[in-house]
């Protein structure tokens with residue numbers, strides 16, 4: 001069995017940056033300090049449990065006010081925002097709170113790739129333009145981008161939705177701008193580019209899929225083409241893991257989305273000689289290593305079992321040959 005782990009599997013630069021910032025805060029945590037993240041820092045259950053064990057809890061936007069009251073009453077409070085970015089009005093409110101109260105600290109972990117899209121949206125959206133975002137409507141990153149669009153913003157999940165939208169808009173009267181969610185599927189994004197050019201001759205396209213996502217998707221495509229089975233590791237809420245899974249599924253019927261080594265579908269991958277492993281941007285390295293280790297142990301045991309079974313088979317063949325000779329020379333009678 002050959003096990004290949006994709007080179008760019010696991011934590012990306014943005015997630016690593018955010019998790020290192022929180023880990024640094026945990027290390028230097030003051031005994032009465034409250035550390036929270038605005039939403040789950042990353043889409044990974046095991047990592048969320050790890051943070052909770054270390055006293056870092058995820059809160060919702062509705063709980064910010066209460067946190068701020070605690071800071072005003074003298075408690076040290078640190079709120080960490082996540083890589084997906086936050087909506088403009090929330091960001092402004094947090095900045096104001098941090099300015100007004102020394103005990104209220106904000107650590108902004110918005111990935112620079114996402115911050116770049118916020119800037120594009122701010123600078124390129126107006127009543128005279130139409131702004132398209134290709135991404136998942138309810139995804140926190142898309143919601144944060146949407147909050148920076150000044151006017152005429154449209155969120156389209158895929159090329160089909162984009163085309164339907166374009167059919168109902170007189171595009172050439174306004175300049176069309178298009179960006180993608182950083183983890184958008186490359187093939188879908190390419191289709192969107194062709195479609196917008198067909199309807200809007202003056203379209204301005206910003207290629208905003210992050211380079212890590214691009215590399216990871218390309219690797220997943222190549223690896224799944226040459227593997228008998230693919231294990232895609234990542235949280236069930238992780239949008240970029242979902243896209244990796246879709247890509248792998250397009251090349252092998254044996255693609256499995258797992259969260260940890262406990263989910264490895266042994267029966268389904270039995271007999272596969274080449275197994276590929278990839279993982280979403282929010283999958284910690286220890287989980288990837290655990291999956292790889294489990295597969296390697298199985299491989300070793302499999303070799304041992306195979307050897308044993310071969311020996312057994314040989315013995316059975318010899319026995320049956322002996323029985324055959326006996327039958328030939330002595331006839332079919334009880335030889336015992």
Ligand code: SF4
Nearest residue numbers: 012014111113182210
């Ligand atoms: S996937 Fe890309 S955009 Fe998203 S956090 Fe990682 S590096 Fe940033």
